[in-house]
Amino acid sequence: MTERYVRPYVGPESTEHRGVCLYAPNPGESICAVDATRHVLVDSPTYGPVGLASCGDHVAIARATGRVLGEHPFAGVCGLPSTRWSTEGCDLDASGVEPGRG
Numbered sequence: 001m002t003e004r005y006v007r008p009y010v011g012p013e014s015t016e017h018r019g020v021c022l023y024a025p026n027p028g029e030s031i032c033a034v035d036a037t038r039h040v041l042v043d044s045p046t047y048g049p050v051g052l053a054s055c056g057d058h059v060a061i062a063r064a065t066g067r068v069l070g071e072h073p074f075a076g077v078c079g080l081p082s083t084r085w086s087t088e089g090c091d092l093d094a095s096g097v098e099p100g101r102g
């Protein structure tokens with residue numbers, strides 16, 4: 001019972017929309033910021049379903065933040081506001097409903 005493994009978790013909502021990896025070693029520290037290649041949808045214990053932009057080096061950490069609901073290559077409109085998750089890639093969503101709330 002001495003195991004002290006701390007699982008990775010999702011930090012506060014990012015205002016970064018450049019399509020870069022949002023991994024940070026600790027809250028408030030600089031993000032990885034290399035071009036994102038994977039978009040992972042996880043069911044975060046804190047936020048519920050949330051899409052995470054990640055580079056190849058950090059995608060395993062992104063997947064470990066919660067139950068993985070889906071994953072696709074990071075491309076096109078991924079990470080932008082007003083997008084809707086689909087298996088193949090994010091689509092622009094004209095309804096104005098945030099992903100995960102419908």
Ligand SMILES: [Zn+2]
Nearest residue numbers: 021032055058
């Ligand atoms: Zn990264």
Ligand SMILES: [Zn+2]
Nearest residue numbers: 039078089090
């Ligand atoms: Zn996406």
